Amino acid sequence: MQKLSYLALLLCFTLLCLQAAAQTTTYNELIWSDEFEGEGALNPTWWGYDLGNGDNGWGNRELQSYTNQLANVRQSDGKLVIEALKQNGNWTSGRVKTQGKFGFTYGRVEFRAKLAPGVGTWPALWMLGESITTKGWPACGEIDVMEYVDRLPGKVQAALHTPSSFGNTQNVGSTQVPDATTAFHVYAAEWSPNDIKFYVDNTLYYTYAPAVKDARTWPFTEDQFLIMNIAVGGNMGSESTLESNGLKNGIDPRLTSTRMEVDYVRVYQQFKELTLTGPAIVRPAAQNLTFKTSRLANATYTWTLPSGATVVSGGNSPEVVVNWGNRSGQVRVEVQHNGQTYSKTMTVKTKTVPSGTSFLLEGFSPFPTTQLTTSGGTFELSQAPEALKIKYQVTTPANLPNVLYELENPIDMTGYPVLAAAVKTFNKSRKVSLRLDLMDAAGKVTGGNQVFSLAPLIDDGEFYTYYFNYQPLFGTGSGQVNPEEISKIRLLVNYGFLGSAGQDTLWLDHFSLLPAVPTLPNRASHVAATLAATGVKIDWQDNAANEQGFKVFKASQSHGDYTQIASLPANTRTFTDAAGTREAFYKVQGFNASGNADFSNIATVAGVISGVREEQLARQVVVYPNPAANRFFLRLPANLKIKAVRLFNASSQEVPLVVSFERGEKSTAEVQPTSVLPSGLYLCQIETENTVFTKRLLIQNQLL
Template sequence: MNTLYKTITALTLLLCSSLPLLAQSTGFNEMVWHDEFEGEGAPDPTYWSYDLGTGQGGWGNNEVQSYTNNSSNVRRSGGKLVIEANKTNGAWTSARIKTQGKYNFTYGRVEFRAKLPKGAGTWPALWMLGESITTKGWPACGEIDVMEHVGRDPGKIHGTLHTPSSYGNTVNTNSTTVSDYGDSFHVYAAEWTPEAIKFYVDNNLFYTYAPVNKDAATWPFNDPQFIIINLAMGGNWGSDTRYETNGLKNGIDPTLNTARFEVDYVRVYQTFSELKLTGPASVNPGAQNLTFKASNVTGATYTWTIPNGATITSGAGTSEIKVNWGTTAGQVKVQMNLNGQTYQQELNVNTTKTPVGDAFLIEDFNTLPATKLNSSGGTFDFSHENSALKVSYQVTNPNSLPQIIYTLTEPLNMSGYPVLAATIKTRNESKNVLLRIDLVDETGKTTGTNNVFTLTPLIDDNEFYTYHFDYKNLYGTGSGQIDGTKVKKIRILVNYGILGSAGNDVFWIDQFKVLQNTPTVPNRPSHLKLTKSTNSVTLNWQDNASNEESIRIFRSQSQNGPFTEIASVVANAREYTDAVIPENGYVYKVQSVNSNGTSTFSNLVASNAGLLSIKQEYDNQQVRVYPNPCTGDFNIQLNYTLNVKDIRFYNAFGKEVAANITQDTTNLLRIKTDVAPGLYFCHLHTQESIIIKRILII
């Protein structure tokens, strides 16, 4: 399709065959791309976009039509692409579709099966342009016109090249005759190699372009080209001089009000090199009409093997099958025989997990899922502690995106369960813990927009807190969106990016769940603290709920209960005073309440630290014992401000032994002992816990 009009008088060196010959088309035997225009409606947007309007100077050719994307001008109908030019109130509209930016190829055979419009003034074209048109411009990008026809010269089919050495009214062209061009479908094709471009109608060769000297001027055909289909009206070449008025290129038969151009298919073939197999990597149990495709090679035979419970519904023995899946994962195999050689490929297909009930548990970390965990961007140590995953980390460069990847056993369909519930705890001793949770789908796409699951505010009262985030708006095909039906990984970013800080700390993950909706019960209070006076205990807490109706206060004389509700305070209250003598020993916890239910309990606090459970943290890097082993004297370094109330020293049998303890600085304790060699335990009592460190004396 001539994009500009210019008469060239200089001839280029070329080899041209003007006599129709049978094609010797044996090299391009694998169909690598095609559109059969099945279905109804607009052309498939995966493949096609539109040129709209009149372009510059009637698309450079003084054409009279305006291109639209209206269904009256372009549509799929009855398994065909229909481009219809229509005259309304004397003005013509038509359509031009293209694969620019969606599909292109270098070398191969492209063929169109088409029926052309009739009528003087029509100018249909099946052609290609170099993708480099946006950088090099035309004609430097090269143009291959597989088929052009002008209605004023019925049945004369042209194959044409436009290059910097010859363009517009180019000399690189030839033609053949197809008498029933407008009544029957014919196959128009071009075969493109590094040596030549050959043009065919119904596999009859009618033109070969093969310049002796191939350079940028004569051969801009070593780079990808995209496909164009259009129907122009009038213009420099399409206009019929008998009907032109006012010197314009508007010569169209005045009795013509519509012109119909139909394309049955477009196919691209290249030379087979290796067997490929494509299809879904994961499917829903019982999924219907799944498509699996092998390389479509002319002359090959195919044998398919599918898992038990699956059924081939169509295509057995061909390169493409439709399958109704069963309930289990399995392997799809294809064997291809070609010219006495056998090729084979396999595709592992997982079944997706579809949640049931109000909530679905992904992982409870009752055991350490070591094979499901990977990390990068920092130093991460995974261990199992009290039925939770303990993560100890060291980050030196937050910009390296320190992260943990948890890989699900099978893809999870979260489309109906978009809320992720993550139960996590930390003491945030570094005061710099920063966590964010993303989902990754089967293709590797990761959630991420301005709205992400950041654990804010971070609850760092050393008790598990459940954070919720609804990913529903992050399901889709846009930037930062994923396929919510096939979630494969959970990514946890740790102290990352410009807000992250270098350092080390610890956090625990108790479980991941998915829910249908964000819970309506209130979040639990946190950071419960206690201050004592002579005759009372005052409790303070952080209120994390905006939908509570009241807060209940519970008290016991043991951390194991029983707990009794002693008071209820109004919503948003953050303090309560209990008139008791602290030395009598009490343990407290609080809870938020609304009409939908109650939150989990806050952390515990006690008027006597001995009432709380012992937190055995032998590997806590924030409390360091050295030297260890030692000969009896050792130091305890506290790397943060820890309010230590009492220190006790025990042997391996649990008997307390004497030790001389002095505090050298705020964060350094010196311990001197005179005991026999063996394993000993140093208990550091804080207001909320007892931290135990092991010491080996030699």
């Protein structure tokens, strides 16, 4: 029996200890604060205003009218000043709140304040439930952290208003603070699921903990927002001996102004997990970036940054200011607190900022395997010479079959809203339809009535460059695509309600960005040659509305030396070569005042030359380094005879070169431009005895 009693006593003691431990909460992480370090108006991100006289003096028969004027509410010298003023017999004052901007459930709130003096005044630091707009008062709950009326000098009180006790509430505690109006003190409330405790300078003076917690006694389970104000007169503030005409207007007649100063407002919660916030995407060399982690008392902080990034201030603090470099990388913080080590890491990407007349986003050589994903259909992605080959089968167009290309770093398209896509297809299924969408870092996608559809689709088996200006699709404000953080390009294939099931193949040569749609004409396409009674008739499709004319070229070999044989006016679509033969090859080039378009496909009486035959050879020729600073090299098969190496800029202007060959098991050609080239995309044309093919080269004079 004695043993049983001892065990029962031990069990009770243990339960009491566990209950006490459960009810003791340490609020040691600063989750929000305003230190009022600015001058003038309050930070609108956090603070709003109650204005006017309210309902019958805010329900308390008060006399003041609340304004948002600097005379009544302002930041000054690192403090919030709320000032009540009497002018022409009328009182104005200020009431500020974080409603809809900041609220919290459970934690510790601190106001460091010097209270407003004057008989008849009523300064308050308090909180209301965010549910006041749906449940009303007092069902929303009210926590008065501090109320003071100078008609009762030195008496500071806390109060709770609930459906079970409101208005002249019974849930009140008070303490004496003799210098409340002449010195700063910290007025705090600690709110847990079990109770609400009230402090002055960390001295506990009142606890609210009803035995039964229900909607009537404990409406304190949801977010509360902060309020600070000075009321004048009213049910609580008015001095009865000075009242007249049955009004709550008992105010010292000599009083014309009074002010409350607040040094800071801080909200703490229980530390559970280290947080780390800051910009996830930054510009190269961005200045004064702020990264924040959990603010813990008596903790030490160690920050680690990527190469090129430097700490400006706050190295051993929860908030660090950083000047960024040019590379993406990880920001890491390590925190030592109460003998424990915590760490948190976030990846920060440095956005790409385009430059030059044309900026190459992706050349698809080599094949960017990790940046490509597919969905909605069966896709086979492979490396073709200088291009990405996409072989697909679509059975359900409504599933939005697509290839998604994710950029290595987000790109800022603000000044470069035009996307150029070089695509080729034979469209053997006669069902190919393509569309390109942009997606920003938040996942928002361009669309609407204007979309980048590759139409009319050019399916002559040669690469055709499509241009589209996304500027009208970006827009501004919430829900719009952010052009400063474009992260993905989505290629939709045979998609949507009107899409068609089928299979086919297409090739992607490159994605580029431009400041504007080029003024050069689009290339002519579908060039075909047929024998006619008077020679060889050449027909083509005109894909431009801005050409001034066409040039027709002729050669004896498909990729031999072409000679111009005709210059024709705009909108021409046919030409007959009186001297043409079955063995001749032809291509067409549009032109205008800005220059020449790309050449068309090559045509002969035997059919259209698709370029497939040179694919095997093109694979064996390598341009390196790429990007290059200026000089570059060609690695060639030993038996390949090169007739010429030529280099063209984005405007199709040829660049003078010095080329030297070194023969061996694998031949090498050193290519040296005769002058330093501007950074940008260039085309290296390599002519052999039987063919001509092109390699892309990116020149970057200042490589990172």
